[in-house]
Amino acid sequence: MLRRAFPVVLVSLISAVGCSSSDESSPPASKSPQDQATLAVKAYVQTNLDALVAATEEIAAAAPAPDADGWSAASDAAAVEAMRASWRKARVAYERVEGAIAVLFPELDVATDERYDGFLAEGPDDDLFDDQGVIGVHAIERILWADSAPARALSFEKTSLGAKYSPPAFPANEAQARAFKEKLCARLVADTKKMQSDFAPLALDLSTAYHGVIGSMAEQVEKADKATGKSDSAEESRYANFTLADMRENVEGGRQIYAAFAPWITSLGPEAKAEHDAVLAGFTRLDAAYAKLSGDALPEVPATWTTPPSATDAATPFGQLFSSLTAEADEKRDGSLVHSMGAVADRLRLVATP
Secondary structure (H helix, E strand, O other): OOOOOOOOOOOOOOOOOOOOHHHHHOOHHHOOHHHHHHHHHHHHHHHHHHHHHHHHHHHHHHOOOOOOOOOOOOOOHHHHHHHHHHHHHHHHHHHHHHHHHHHHOHHHHHHHHOOHHHHHOOOOOOOOOOOOOOOOHHHHHHHHOOOOOOHHHHHHHHHHHHHHOOOOOOOOOHHHHHHHHHHHHHHHHHHHHHHHHHHOOOOOOHHHHHHHHHHHHHHHHHHHHHOOOOOOOOOOOOOOOOHHHHHHHHHHHHHHHHHOOHHHHHOOOHHHHHHHHHHHHHHHHHHHHHHOOOOOOOOOOOOOOOOOOOHHHHOOHHHHHHHHHHHHOOOOOOOOHHHHHHHHHHHHOOOOOO
16 A cells, blocks of 8 residues: 555546446447446456455455464464465455555555554554454455565564564464454455445546556556665565565556557547557566566565665666666656656546646
């Protein structure tokens, strides 16, 4: 989760027009390019919210039944692995539509996706298994990977949080195991279900949707920058080593939202088609940057890292990714992904919300 000055949003609540049931049932051929884009974005976000809810329900269902000695990856290996697999599915779904949820449901976004240190900024939490204080996907992540969280993540938390810090741990007794299943997991299910149901009747603002995709590229750079440890917050999915996967899904979500506008853009003539092709080329360059890296974890950040990086650090796997993300997010650089998307926005007369 990121606090954004730039409007990184995919959808926005407006007056109750544009997505009525009668509109959705009309023949596709009768719809304008704008209407087709609206319905495509709406369907994409709703599909991922449905997947998010299903994944959180799977986590809760797989949690071991409470017993006297709690549970762990050693004593309940199959259940822990099932919860971890469902947690990854939840991350994929959420990262693809994060911007939409953050702007529409800011309180639910915090409850679902805030970092451990972000929650503790509001005060200490002595019970990490209940449904108050530290909650959401990263609270669950911290427990599920309690035996394998990277040392750098724990060092950051211990150093920055001081007396507020509690080391991650599996449930050690029946009360903690019961709270994890019936409170912490149940709270996440309830919050994601509320997002799902509340989103269904909302209409979409196309300008906000489009500029949300542009803003998501700025988020890519910010997530990478936080991983360097030079800011006031560490990387996001830090315990499961899943931050690189998060970022890939951010790009995939942006690509799918942008694709909803393609028929409209390409219908406007050869100049618009050329601008569209420039955007696709930008996404292709991002794909190439990510293709150099395997797995779900960000590559190691050089110990000597500064921003901007030295030539030596820029040549490392992390440095190459950081440089690629920075270049594509530069709205002033002719030919960058964000610059090219801005040109398309101008062509479509999609004005950014201040």
